[in-house]
Amino acid sequence: MEKVEIVIEENSVGDRIDKAISTLNGEWSRSQVQQWMKDGQVLVNGRSVKANYKCVLNDVIAIEIPEPEALDVIPEEMDLEIFYEDADVLVVNKPKGMVVHPAPGHLTGTLVNGLMAHCKDLSGINGVLRPGIVHRIDKDTSGLLMVAKNDLAHESLVNQLVAKTVNRKYKAIVHGIIPHDYGTIEAPLGRDQKDRQSMAVVDNGKHAVTHFNVLERYKDFTFVECKLETGRTHQIRVHMKYIGYPLVGDPKYGPRKTLDLGGQALHAGILGFEHPRTGQYLEFEAPLPTYFEQLLEDFRNNR
Structure with a gap:
């Protein structure tokens, strides 16, 4: 101890x-x-x-x-939506509501549990709780994740993230009508001093850049695509709130009166990277979840 x-x-x-x-x-x-x-x-x-x-x-x-608990992650059979898989890398479409990796007190039902049942060979670089996990998305964000099946792949994918060569594009619906078609948010992110469970724009935070473009405008909302240049915790959610357009359904960073969607309307729809062994550029696109499409349709019908 x-x-x-x-x-x-x-x-x-x-x-x-x-x-x-x-x-x-x-x-x-x-x-x-x-x-x-x-x-x-x-x-x-x-x-x-x-x-x-x-x-x-x-x-x-x-x-x-106290000493950290020795934890065993139990493989669980799940109906995972695998977009791509070979001996080095796997791309999976994570559903809304699923946690990416286990944590003490929450050891089952995560994407990692499902991945361990699906394939026995995952990179061990991130330890027992996060095997193969190179990057993650929030529990209530849906979309594409790349997973490393060995250490060579893991190091390559991490290096691509650091070099900002991975193409990550998200679809989101925000409160308010954004007047301009394109924008870049460059604002450092760190722990919110008033709430350590939340992130905020802070002077001594980590460098963070989000690019966005407007896809559609509705009566009280805007449908946008966000491209990550960096990948900080809750980056899109905090950056969009910072410029006055918080995500619809976001219980942490959204307004008090937002839509009850069980979490933010955010989908990691496009993921592109170089294959860690062949160097070939791979890009994948996951369609919007049904609830997201229905929400857009409702907004279009109430313009």
């Missing part, structure tokens, strides 16, 4: 203890810290406190970080 000690400085005075710890570390979520506190693994000046304890200057916080 790893032990960590933190001393509260002036910029954290008055903060809740759970917020202060997660902010100072940046890797731990507030819910994770709160669980450690419940388990008696966090002491302030040698004594237990509640999560709403307000920090005082020079408080000494001692944290015992």
Whole structure:
């Protein structure tokens, strides 16, 4: 068990203890810290406190970080929509509502569970919980993902992502009518200081660029295509909110009064990359999900 000690400085005075710890570390979520506190693994000046304890200057916080669980990911037979597969790489169309890879406390029903049942050979570079996973899309985003079946393929695909040569285009429906046909959003992204479970445009965030073009306009909404130049967490969702056009159905970044779609109207429709072994350029396009097509049809009929 790893032990960590933190001393509260002036910029954290008055903060809740759970917020202060997660902010100072940046890797731990507030819910994770709160669980450690419940388990008696966090002491302030040698004594237990509640999560709403307000920090005082020079408080000494001692944290015992538990060892990570040894986890086995169980293969599960699933009806996966495979667009392409060979000995090196696989392209799959992930449905809305499916998590890409397992996490502690959520070890079944993920894309990785299905992939492990479908094929036994996945790259081990990302460890036991994310075998073969090179990039991911959010649970409630549908669309195409490339999966590495060996380490050579994994390294090649990651290098292409870093070099920004992978072609990733998404379809989205946003609130509001975007007046211009094209645009580029360049704004750095990082953890939202007010909500560590969310991302936001922040001064010291990671470089992030999204290009978009308008496909159709409706009475109160716009249908757009977004092309990722970088691939930050929640990038399209945060960038579109930042310019005043949040995604329809987005429970985290959308307006309070949005459509109840069970998640954001966002689909990773086009994926193009060089084959890691042959160098041949491959590109795939996944059609819009049925709910997405129906939503567009409803908007067209109410212009």
